[in-house]
Amino acid sequence: MRIPCPYCGARDASEFAYLGDATLTRPDPAAPDADEAFHAYVYLRDNPAGAHSEWWYHSGGCRRWVKVARDTTSHAIAGAELAGGAR
Amino acid sequence: MTSALDTFPVTQMPADGHYGPAGIHGVSVRVFDPPALALLAARRGGASALTVAAHATLGLALADAPRLARANGLGTIGAGPGRWLVLAEAPEDLTARLAPLAAHAAITEQTDGYVGFELSGVRTRDVLAKGVAVDLDPAAFPPGAAATTNVAHINVTFWREPGEERFVFLVARSYRVAFARFLIASGAEYGIAFAHRG
Incomplete structure (x- = not known):
């Protein structure tokens, strides 16, 4: 699988480290239901078959986090952008 | 064999x-x-200010892309967004020469x-x-x-x-x-x- 890094270009997946789901948002620790929200944030994951958004760290290249839109059934990659938005 | x-x-x-x-x-x-080598890393949000300063003070054209550019005895190599390796053609105190950019970038000596x-x-x-x-x-x-x-x-x-x-x-x-x-x-x-x- 080759991942299209926005800075480096298409590179083999072995140059990247996988972090996981990029759709999660860190909960507010001050909220009354923070314990439950953090349990879900840290431990509970969907296992989608199909389109997924996920983080890959380009440790062998530009050392930036890349948000990749990948189909988990075909490994087809629809797009990739650098974390933090601006390229 | x-x-x-x-x-x-x-x-x-x-x-x-x-x-x-x-x-x-x-x-x-x-x-x-390497005669002299340093890493130039723009501070958060400061990549464009660094690019302007590098051009004005040292005559360097920092392209935010994986490319080599040469000017005034220095080669700059894009190593990541907002990061460049600076390679001198002859031995010199590179951190001193890059010091005018310190307001906009972290400068790390890497010669050895x-x-x-x-x-x-x-x-x-x-x-x-x-x-x-x-x-x-x-x-x-x-x-x-x-x-x-x-x-x-x-x-x-x-x-x-x-x-x-x-x-x-x-x-x-x-x-x-x-x-x-x-x-x-x-x-x-x-x-x-x-x-x-x-």
Whole structure:
């Protein structure tokens, strides 16, 4: 699988480290239901078959986090952008 | 079958000399210590201010892309968004010269951190094809193009020099022996001349 890094270009997946789901948002620790929200944030994951958004760290290249839109059934990659938005 | 590499401990650089069939010279490798090297990393949100300052004070054109540019005795190599390696052509106090940029960037002296490998010769790309998973055809990787990638599990930053078939690799110093052994093991069939620059 080759991942299209926005800075480096298409590179083999072995140059990247996988972090996981990029759709999660860190909960507010001050909220009354923070314990439950953090349990879900840290431990509970969907296992989608199909389109997924996920983080890959380009440790062998530009050392930036890349948000990749990948189909988990075909490994087809629809797009990739650098974390933090601006390229 | 024994290889010439078997005669060198894996902790020492292979000796200068010719490896491979006698009379065949496909690739030349020159190992060198960078005269001066530093990493320039823009502060958060400061990449455009750094680019302006680098141009105004040092005459450097910092392109935010994996490319090599040269000006005023310095080569700048894009290593990541907002990050550049700065390689001097002659020994100098690079951190002092880059000091005017300190308001916009973190400047890290790296001269002793890396070793350079300059590869040239008609079979250079045949050797690199055994370890570099980047398209090095001149149409895709023209002179001045640069890349940071893993070669034989070793992280490197390299670029193509203008003119003839010539590439320069920067390798972390502690990996220089492993990288040299990769080059010799991969290049011996083409005849490889291996030398340290004095």
